[in-house]
Amino acid sequence: MAENDDDKTPSVPASGDEPVRPAVPEEPTVQATVPSTPEFDFSAEQNELRTGLRRFVERQSDEATVRRLIETDLGYDRALWGRLGSELGALALAVPEDLGGAGAGLVDQAIAAEELGAALFCGPLLGTVGLAIPALVAAPAGPVRDELLPALAEGTRTAAFVGALFAPYDPSATTIASSGAGERTTLSGTVEQVPDAGAADVLLVAASGPDGPVLVAVESADARITVRGSLDLTRRHARVDLDGAQGRVVASGAGADRAIRHAYAVAGVLLAAEQVGIAQHLLDITVAYAKERLQFGRPIGSFQAVKHRCADMLVAVEHARSTAYHAAWAVQDPSLDDPELAVAIAQSTCSEACYRIAADAIQMHGGIGFTWEHQAHLYYKRAIADAALLGSAEAYREVVSSRVLDALGDVRAPVVATG
Amino acid sequence: MSPGTSTTTSDALRVEEAARKVVAEHDPRSVPSEELLGALFDAGLAWVSFPEGLGGLGLSRGLQSIVDGIVVDAGGPRGFALNPIGYGMGAPTVVEYAQSTEQARDWLRPLATCEDIWCQLFSEPGAGSDVAGLATTAVRDGDEWVLNGQKVWTTLAHVSRWGMVVARTDPDQPKHRGLTYFVLDMHQPGVDVRPLRQMTGQAEFNEVYLNDARIPDANRLGEVGAGWKVAITTLMNERTAIGGVAGKRGTGPIAEALGLWSAMPERRTPVLRDRLSALWTKTEAHRLTLARARRTATKGQPGPEGSVSKLVAAELNQDVYEFCMDLLGPEALLYDDYTLRRADRIGHDPGATLQQRFLRSRANTIEGGTSEVMRNILGERVLGLPGDMRADSDRPWREVPRG
Ligand SMILES: Cc1cc2nc3c(=O)[nH]c(=O)nc-3n(C[C@H](O)[C@H](O)[C@H](O)COP(=O)(O)OP(=O)(O)OC[C@H]3O[C@@H](n4cnc5c(N)ncnc54)[C@H](O)[C@@H]3O)c2cc1C
Numbered sequence: 001m002a003e004n005d006d007d008k009t010p011s012v013p014a015s016g017d018e019p020v021r022p023a024v025p026e027e028p029t030v031q032a033t034v035p036s037t038p039e040f041d042f043s044a045e046q047n048e049l050r051t052g053l054r055r056f057v058e059r060q061s062d063e064a065t066v067r068r069l070i071e072t073d074l075g076y077d078r079a080l081w082g083r084l085g086s087e088l089g090a091l092a093l094a095v096p097e098d099l100g101g102a103g104a105g106l107v108d109q110a111i112a113a114e115e116l117g118a119a120l121f122c123g124p125l126l127g128t129v130g131l132a133i134p135a136l137v138a139a140p141a142g143p144v145r146d147e148l149l150p151a152l153a154e155g156t157r158t159a160a161f162v163g164a165l166f167a168p169y170d171p172s173a174t175t176i177a178s179s180g181a182g183e184r185t186t187l188s189g190t191v192e193q194v195p196d197a198g199a200a201d202v203l204l205v206a207a208s209g210p211d212g213p214v215l216v217a218v219e220s221a222d223a224r225i226t227v228r229g230s231l232d233l234t235r236r237h238a239r240v241d242l243d244g245a246q247g248r249v250v251a252s253g254a255g256a257d258r259a260i261r262h263a264y265a266v267a268g269v270l271l272a273a274e275q276v277g278i279a280q281h282l283l284d285i286t287v288a289y290a291k292e293r294l295q296f297g298r299p300i301g302s303f304q305a306v307k308h309r310c311a312d313m314l315v316a317v318e319h320a321r322s323t324a325y326h327a328a329w330a331v332q333d334p335s336l337d338d339p340e341l342a343v344a345i346a347q348s349t350c351s352e353a354c355y356r357i358a359a360d361a362i363q364m365h366g367g368i369g370f371t372w373e374h375q376a377h378l379y380y381k382r383a384i385a386d387a388a389l390l391g392s393a394e395a396y397r398e399v400v401s402s403r404v405l406d407a408l409g410d411v412r413a414p415v416v417a418t419g
Numbered sequence: 420m421s422p423g424t425s426t427t428t429s430d431a432l433r434v435e436e437a438a439r440k441v442v443a444e445h446d447p448r449s450v451p452s453e454e455l456l457g458a459l460f461d462a463g464l465a466w467v468s469f470p471e472g473l474g475g476l477g478l479s480r481g482l483q484s485i486v487d488g489i490v491v492d493a494g495g496p497r498g499f500a501l502n503p504i505g506y507g508m509g510a511p512t513v514v515e516y517a518q519s520t521e522q523a524r525d526w527l528r529p530l531a532t533c534e535d536i537w538c539q540l541f542s543e544p545g546a547g548s549d550v551a552g553l554a555t556t557a558v559r560d561g562d563e564w565v566l567n568g569q570k571v572w573t574t575l576a577h578v579s580r581w582g583m584v585v586a587r588t589d590p591d592q593p594k595h596r597g598l599t600y601f602v603l604d605m606h607q608p609g610v611d612v613r614p615l616r617q618m619t620g621q622a623e624f625n626e627v628y629l630n631d632a633r634i635p636d637a638n639r640l641g642e643v644g645a646g647w648k649v650a651i652t653t654l655m656n657e658r659t660a661i662g663g664v665a666g667k668r669g670t671g672p673i674a675e676a677l678g679l680w681s682a683m684p685e686r687r688t689p690v691l692r693d694r695l696s697a698l699w700t701k702t703e704a705h706r707l708t709l710a711r712a713r714r715t716a717t718k719g720q721p722g723p724e725g726s727v728s729k730l731v732a733a734e735l736n737q738d739v740y741e742f743c744m745d746l747l748g749p750e751a752l753l754y755d756d757y758t759l760r761r762a763d764r765i766g767h768d769p770g771a772t773l774q775q776r777f778l779r780s781r782a783n784t785i786e787g788g789t790s791e792v793m794r795n796i797l798g799e800r801v802l803g804l805p806g807d808m809r810a811d812s813d814r815p816w817r818e819v820p821r822g
Contacts, residue, residue: 166749193749231754231774295549297811297819305791359737362618362781366547366789367572370617370782377618380781384744385752392745394690 037107039329039336040322045104049093050111056088057119063375069122070233070378074199076123084123085155090116091129092153094266094332095137100150106266110273110328117274118281120234120378124158125274126389127196130267131161132204135215138262139251144217148202148250160197161263162218162240163206168344168391168399169264171213171257176242178207178214178249185209185216185249187242195389197238198227205247206260213256216247232385234378265331268343268390272324275354275386278379279317282361285375286310289365300364309360316353323349341403348396351387358383434482437462438489447495453532456498459486460531465498466506469514474527481716484664498533499660504575505530505537507660509583511720512653516600516640526581526602535580539653540570540603540627545821547572548792550585550654551594551647552811552821555629557586557601564588564601564639566609566632574786576612576625578763579605583653584629585646587816594816598646602638609633619778620757652720654788659721661787662728665709672739673702675773679746686746695746698739705731723800730793733783740777747773 037043042050060080069076085091094109095101102108109129116125136149151157164173176189187207197203203223205216224241251259287310290301300306323346330342358380362369369376387393441462445455459465460474464486469475487497499506510527517523529535546553555568566586576582582603589597603610609632614622641649669677680687680695709728744751754774771779784790798804811819 193752229754229756231752231778233757237749237752292822294545294820294822295547295552296807296809297549297552297814297821300548303791303807305794359781363784363789366785367542370785372616372618372620374618377778380618388749388752394688394745 040325042107042111046108046111049108050115053088053090053112053115054118057115057121061116061119061121063378066120066122066234066378075234075236076199081123081158082155084121085153091155092133095133095149095153099137100153101137106269106332107325107328109266110269110324113270113273114277114280114324116277118277120278120382122234124160124196124199126235126267126271127160127194127200128152128158130270131163131165131263132159132202134266135161135204135259135263136250139215139259140255142250144248144250148217152202157201158196158199159202159204160194160200160238160240161204161206161267162191162194162197162242163260164191165195165390166193166388168347168395169261171208171260174206174208174213176205176207178205178209178216178247183249185214185247187216187218187245187247189243190239190241192239193228193237194240195235195237197225197240198236203240204250205242206256209252212253213260214252215250215256215259217250218242218245218247222246230385232381234382235385264390265339265343268347269324269327269331271386271390272320272327272343272346272350275350275383276317276321276324278383278386279313279320279350279354279357282357282376282379283310283313283317286313286361286364293366306364309364313357313360316357320346320350320353338403341400344396344399344403347391348393348400351393351396354383355387430478431482431485434464434467434476434478434485435489437476438464438486442489442493442495447490447493452496452501453534455490455495456532457528459490459498460528465527465531466510466514469510473514473520473523474510474531475514479716481713484713487664496533498531501533502530502536503660504539505533505535505581508539508653508656509537509581511656512583512600512640512649513602515652515720516649518637518639522637529580536575536578538573538576538579538582538605539657540573540576540582540584541650541653542572543569544571548789550650551598552816552819553585553587553598554821555584555586556590557588557599557634559588559636560633562636564599564634564636566601566603566629566634568629570627570629572615572624572786573612573627574624575763576605576627577614577622577761581605582610582627583640584634585650588643588646590817591815592644593813594811594819595647596644597816598650599643600640600646600649601634602640603629603632603634604638607632614759614761616759617779618781619775621760621762621775623762655721655723655725657787658725658729658793662725662732663709665706665713668703668706669699671702672736672776673699675776676739676743676746679743679773683746686748691742691746694742698735698742701731702735702739705735723796726788726793726796726801729787730790730797733790733793736780736783740773740780743773744777751777 089102090112092101093104093112094106097103133152136145139145152159162176164170167173175191176187178185178187180186187205200220203218203220205218207214207216222245226239228237228239230236290306290310291299293300327342327346330337331339362376362380365374365376368374441458441464445458447455463471463474463476465474467476467478467482467486468480470477491497510530513523513526530537541550543553543555555566557564557566582605584601584603585598586601587597588599609630611628613626615624615626616622676695676698751774755772795807799806
């Protein structure tokens with residue numbers, strides 16, 4: 001494992017030196033080679049992966065642990081993070097084998113995200129697994145990528161992705177400028193809120209350079225990172241100030257655009273899967289409570305108001321699950337659907353479902369659900385944050401509108417009665 | 420909401436004159452609030468619908484807003500804001516059920532001046548929506564009652580002098596019939612108040628343990644075994660109080676949304692714009708409904724209609740703060756800190772951040788009766804729909820399953 005920061009490997013030309021025009025030819029999408037089970041059909045291995053992870057988080061990320069970790073400076077347990085990488089291999093499921101991963105696929109990674117989300121596992125999952133690793137996987141081969149990827153996959157190092165993370169991917173939205181087009185570059189600019197940045201060893205920065213997008217790796221020590229008070233206690237945000245920071249170019253131009261686009265798609269899938277895990281967990285505890293809590297001499301679940309609310313939660317979870325899985329399969333195998341549309345469907349569905357379910361879970365628990373001692377608020381705070389990350393439900397509905405409604409071609413109008 | 424006895428112009432003038440006189444003689448900007456609130460009580464302006472001598476003038480409830488308007492315009496405090504449970508629920512219950520006028524006056528004046536804060540000890544771990552299912556016992560011992568049990572989610576118990584408490588005096592009766600209502604001295608031995616932290620990080624409510632706490636029989640409100648009837652008075656007043664008073668157009672939580680909207684032109688989208696105008700319109704409909712109800716409010720007790728405004732206010736608050744969070748964008752996810760704080764007030768704390776209010780609003784559909792229970796009340800008691808199947812109302816309380 002190349003964990004050596006000073007390893008410059010100068011003999012290999014950095015990807016930034018590659019001419020960006022003419023455009024890089026369309027490369028096949030990264031995981032297209034992964035043998036995939038038919039959509040929605042989980043293999044025995046995938047079911048085992050789910051069971052194994054569930055058992056792991058039951059022991060290692062129980063409520064008491066989560067509550068302890070949110071009180072610590074770092075916000076997560078480095079040793080446990082390392083085990084997630086090395087022992088369980090849960091960080092690099094979707095990384096091809098020749099790049100040091102399990103070569104499994106995004107569906108597998110989504111299963112992990114769902115289980116880790118259900119347990120509110122504390123750690124830089126979104127930054128490292130959701131964004132940085134897929135960006136590196138999709139970036140052209142090069143020394144920075146080859147050095148970083150194995151360390152992130154193994155869990156010996158962690159990453160955060162610095163970009164406009166509160167909207168669907170938009171190459172023009174970055175506020176970070178990169179100057180110089182060589183192997184190294186100088187960055188300027190600030191991003192106010194970067195999830196996981198306070199816990200990251202390395203920052204992967206989506207910047208804009210003279211020739212379009214640039215993907216740059218910056219050691220955290222070379223940036224000014226200020227952890228901010230976060231509503232969501234289990235995933236913190238930090239301000240990242242990059243004025244004058246030196247970074248190493250991972251990709252530029254079309255190569256960078258492709259890498260970042262892929263990272264957003266993967267992160268969209270994993271965030272949706274996480275929301276499914278959270279929503280399912282909240283449905284489970286709410287239904288269990290509705291069965292055991294007695295008022296008026298009856299279990300509250302026997303009241304239609306409660307029963308109907310639980311039924312609506314169930315419908316929302318099922319819809320969320322279908323869209324999240326579909327997005328995972330589509331990003332893994334774009335022959336199934338337009339991956340960006342699939343992610344947009346999933347993000348708009350899951351963000352809304354997860355937040356609504358979290359609010360309902362508090363309501364169905366009554367006064368207990370509003371207390372600090374109860375776990376509902378920890379999930380509720382993650383749910384509202386997840387609903388905003390990578391873009392709101394509305395923003396993704398806009399993506400759906402532009403791809404579906406605005407793309408309507410010559411469609412024969414139905415016969416309409418005119419009275 | 421049926422039209423009540425309409426108030427005469429002369430009543431309105433009388434109230435207005437009296438309020439102006441108090442404010443002129445006790446300038447809110449120079450005298451302590453206790454003095455001003457005491458003078459309002461003495462002039463019968465604390466609750467104009469109460470009897471004379473007990474903080475009222477025996478007039479229509481609807482006239483109270485004239486007083487409140489004059490006091491606030493002069494820079495004075497609203498007693499209701501300082502002692503919400505006392506003003507909103509304690510006072511109307513005491514005035515109706517105290518055993519003697521002297522007793523009522525002894526409680527009401529310091530309540531009105533806010534020297535004595537009041538709290539409501541109804542809910543228990545096993546009895547929230549089903550308050551009548553509560554298990555705290557009161558056993559008679561000569562001229563006193565001895566209370567044992569645990570109350571929970573008691574707002575302001577840690578700063579309260581008096582608590583309204585309902586306890587079970589006969590477990591062999593069906594649940595509604597075995598209850599008795601008391602006023603409890605919160606400063607006595609046997610009353611143990613412990614902070615209970617909320618998801619906002621604050622602790623405005625508490626757990627209250629009662630271990631052989633003694634209450635003189637003179638502090639009983641209503642008859643022995645008739646505590647449920649008294650409790651209903653408190654609860655109906657609670658809903659009316661929580662449902663709010665009709666303020667000026669565009670005030671309250673919606674003002675925050677409007678302020679944010681005007682401050683953040685860069686965040687505006689057609690979708691958010693549509694949401695905000697829908698929220699604004701609904702707020703206005705709510706405000707006008709409150710204003711209409713006040714026009715027709717009589718001296719009498721508030722009816723189950725209070726549940727309409729409680730239901731709407733709670734859900735509107737949540738919707739407005741959810742909207743604000745969406746409009747605020749990523750910044751909404753930043754939060755000062757969750758350090759445990761003991762709130763000595765509830766309601767609108769001008770220093771609270773938007774995020775804090777957003778989190779706090781999750782309680783609105785739970786506190787003072789959940790929205791599900793409000794809808795049951797509207798369906799059954801206002802619309803007259805058939806009642807829910809009751810597993811417990813005819814059985815001795817002792818035999819009903821609880822948990
Ligand atoms: C911030 C806050 C402040 C409070 N302050 C006070 C106070 O000062 N004094 C006090 O006495 N109490 C206070 N409470 C308690 C409050 O009144 C109760 O929490 C509330 O009545 C609900 O009871 P519960 O928590 O036991 O929930 P439960 O009754 O257990 O309800 C759980 C869920 O079941 C639903 N449900 C229950 N029964 C029915 C039914 N028949 N039909 C349909 N749905 C039903 C509820 O709506 C809810 O969603 C406070 C609560 C909060 C959150």
